[in-house]
Amino acid sequence: xxERPDAVLAAIPLLxxxxxxxxxxxAVTGVGTGLLAAPLAPVGYLAALALVFRELLTGxxxxxxxxxxx
Numbered sequence: 001x002x003e004r005p006d007a008v009l010a011a012i013p014l015l016x017x018x019x020x021x022x023x024x025x026x027a028v029t030g031v032g033t034g035l036l037a038a039p040l041a042p043v044g045y046l047a048a049l050a051l052v053f054r055e056l057l058t059g060x061x062x063x064x065x066x067x068x069x070x
Contacts, residue, residue, distance in 0.1 A: 005060075008051065008055055012051060013048070015048040016044045016045050018044040022044075
């Protein structure tokens, strides 16, 4: 069964690579220049970091810390 922790762990590298994939797609199609696509590379890493922080602050870990159970 695919549970929440598995989904979060699977999403982290996918989000991290999404910025590079989007940057590459824009550069290859010629819609934007490399200069315009360059800021998109760190977007995926920031999205992955945001997912980790969201899980830590609102996920099961935060709920256990709130309830005081170790």
